[in-house]
Amino acid sequence: MADAMSTNAIPMRQNEDATLKFMRARQRTYSVAEGLLIFQILLTVVVPVAGAVMTLFYPGLRPHFAALALIVLLLDTVVLDRKYRKLIKHAAKLGEMFDCQVLELPWNNFVVGERPEAEDIGAAARAFSKRHDDSNILNWYPVAAGDLPLALGRIVCQRTNLRYDSQLRRSFGTIIIVVVAVVVIGLLIAGLAQDLNFTAWILTFAPATPLLSWAGREYFRQRDTADLLEELMKKARGFWDRALAGSCDTDACLEESREFQNAIYLRRSTSPLIIPYLYRIKRMQLEDEMNDAASNFLAEYQARQARA
Numbered sequence: 001m002a003d004a005m006s007t008n009a010i011p012m013r014q015n016e017d018a019t020l021k022f023m024r025a026r027q028r029t030y031s032v033a034e035g036l037l038i039f040q041i042l043l044t045v046v047v048p049v050a051g052a053v054m055t056l057f058y059p060g061l062r063p064h065f066a067a068l069a070l071i072v073l074l075l076d077t078v079v080l081d082r083k084y085r086k087l088i089k090h091a092a093k094l095g096e097m098f099d100c101q102v103l104e105l106p107w108n109n110f111v112v113g114e115r116p117e118a119e120d121i122g123a124a125a126r127a128f129s130k131r132h133d134d135s136n137i138l139n140w141y142p143v144a145a146g147d148l149p150l151a152l153g154r155i156v157c158q159r160t161n162l163r164y165d166s167q168l169r170r171s172f173g174t175i176i177i178v179v180v181a182v183v184v185i186g187l188l189i190a191g192l193a194q195d196l197n198f199t200a201w202i203l204t205f206a207p208a209t210p211l212l213s214w215a216g217r218e219y220f221r222q223r224d225t226a227d228l229l230e231e232l233m234k235k236a237r238g239f240w241d242r243a244l245a246g247s248c249d250t251d252a253c254l255e256e257s258r259e260f261q262n263a264i265y266l267r268r269s270t271s272p273l274i275i276p277y278l279y280r281i282k283r284m285q286l287e288d289e290m291n292d293a294a295s296n297f298l299a300e301y302q303a304r305q306a307r308a
Contacts, residue, residue: 025124092268142294
């Protein structure tokens with residue numbers, strides 16, 4: 001690896017218009033999925049909580065809100081969640097097209113399937129550009145990765161995907177637990193204040209069933225995804241160490257990076273989204289961490305080159 005070319009085209013490729021088209025389409029698709037996620041939250045969190053609170057003051061509404069909760073639960077499970085997951089898979093394919101172009105990786109038709117249609121990509125990219133400029137999608141990967149040989153720069157970028165996502169999911173999982181705890185404790189306190197009997201307790205909590213179902217599902221999905229991401233990060237570190245030591249030639253490193261990309265795609269295509277506002281809040285912090293990590297990897301490479 002020490003004899004490899006000392007720079008690569010990652011910083012340039014990621015900002016080319018033809019490549020950014022994939023990222024624009026991806027962001028648009030995620031935006032639609034996020035809108036559906038917010039609608040899910042309104043149906044499964046806001047409406048049930050409002051119903052549970054109202055039944056404390058209007059007991060005659062309890063059977064009606066219990067029936068409404070069942071309808072919401074079925075709608076979420078049978079319709080909304082399926083559409084939501086389909087959008088996530090499509091966005092993952094668009095992200096894969098971006099990564100293959102930027103990181104010079106071959107497309108894996110067996111794992112990823114067929115590429116999205118050009119017409120669909122163009123339509124989604126134009127829809128994105130009508131509302132946004134490219135400022136938030138430029139330099140998607142750390143510029144420092146461009147000062148490494150391609151095989152090493154590729155690993156740094158792939159690891160970046162994992163770290164960024166893992167931290168966001170841990171934070172979202174914590175928010176879910178806090179929200180559920182506040183709602184449940186609030187209903188318990190209100191029930192005690194009204195001295196409800198057992199049947200009234202059940203009917204009061206029944207409207208909150210969709211909330212508990214959604215929260216449990218999302219929390220464990222987010223936690224399981226974060227655990228998987230952190231496991232992949234450990235493997236990325238081992239891959240980096242082997243590549244830095246020259247244990248794999250160019251072709252072998254490319255093959256292993258493609259296998260690593262398979263894991264990244266499968267994670268993207270099956271993992272739930274987080275609320276978009278959390279990303280905006282934590283973006284600056286996570287981008288600083290991303291650039292710090294890339295600089296550290298670059299320093300490792302330069303130190304090894306100096307000893308060679």
